[in-house]
Amino acid sequence: GAVVSQHPSRVICKSGTSVKIECRSLDFQATTMFWYRQFPKQSLMLMATSNEGSKATYEQGVEKDKFLINHASLTLSTLTVTSAHPEDSSFYICSARLGQTTQNQPQHFGDGTRLSIL
Amino acid sequence: AQSVAQPEDQVNVAEGNPLTVKCTYSVSGNPYLFWYVQYPNRGLQFLLKYITGDNLVKGSYGFEAEFNKSQTSFHLKKPSALVSDSALYFCAVRDFGGDTGGFKTIFGAGTRLFVKA
Numbered sequence: 339g340a341v342v343s344q345h346p347s348r349v350i351c352k353s354g355t356s357v358k359i360e361c362r363s364l365d366f367q368a369t370t371m372f373w374y375r376q377f378p379k380q381s382l383m384l385m386a387t388s389n390e391g392s393k394a395t396y397e398q399g400v401e402k403d404k405f406l407i408n409h410a411s412l413t414l415s416t417l418t419v420t421s422a423h424p425e426d427s428s429f430y431i432c433s434a435r436l437g438q439t440t441q442n443q444p445q446h447f448g449d450g451t452r453l454s455i456l
Numbered sequence: 457a458q459s460v461a462q463p464e465d466q467v468n469v470a471e472g473n474p475l476t477v478k479c480t481y482s483v484s485g486n487p488y489l490f491w492y493v494q495y496p497n498r499g500l501q502f503l504l505k506y507i508t509g510d511n512l513v514k515g516s517y518g519f520e521a522e523f524n525k526s527q528t529s530f531h532l533k534k535p536s537a538l539v540s541d542s543a544l545y546f547c548a549v550r551d552f553g554g555d556t557g558g559f560k561t562i563f564g565a566g567t568r569l570f571v572k573a
Contacts, residue, residue: 381563433499446502447501450498450499
């Protein structure tokens with residue numbers, strides 16, 4: 339159980355285009371979803387936390403207008419990288435957790451999306 | 457401030473030998489601690505968690521971790537390593553983000569485990 343599906347797994351596109359990444363919880367309702375960015379040989383950097391039906395909360399230094407997050411349902415959150423540039427190339431990972439304030443539940447992760455901007 | 461430290465970038469162990477991946481933490485209240493594993497080009501997989509209760513926590517794939525309050529450590533262990541255990545391991549602590557949106561998880565920098573046949 340607790341499967342999180344992330345799509346696409348890999349995307350290559352030209353500079354200036356926008357890219358949408360989907361994150362779905364397949365067998366549970368994810369009140370809270372997280373978006374991370376992982377640089378090579380580094381740990382995960384939390385970009386934003388989103389709760390279903392409300393605006394995402396972005397971490398300091400993350401551009402809200404650049405990384406648009408939508409969490410319209412309990413099973414789907416999307417991250418759109420707008421007007422992507424080569425410096426946005428990275429591995430993006432989503433995570434979902436059952437419950438908004440359930441402290442002791444682990445986060446379940448998608449397999450990540452490798453984004454390459456040419 | 458809450459933090460997680462994984463002092464070793466890399467751990468090498470021979471197959472069949474016991475392995476330990478170290479983690480220390482700093483929290484203001486009761487710690488909620490987690491271990492995750494990441495295989496190449498994949499997301500993270502949950503291994504185990506400590507919330508309360510027994511200090512020795514058993515998790516997936518034969519892994520276990522021992523919570524040591526006095527040493528503020530939560531080292532990951534396995535009695536007999538397998539080559540397939542080779543991966544990147546992350547320790548994490550649940551932190552209250554305050555104005556940034558409730559509870560969130562802080563990850564250590566990761567430790568790469570190499571198990572040689």
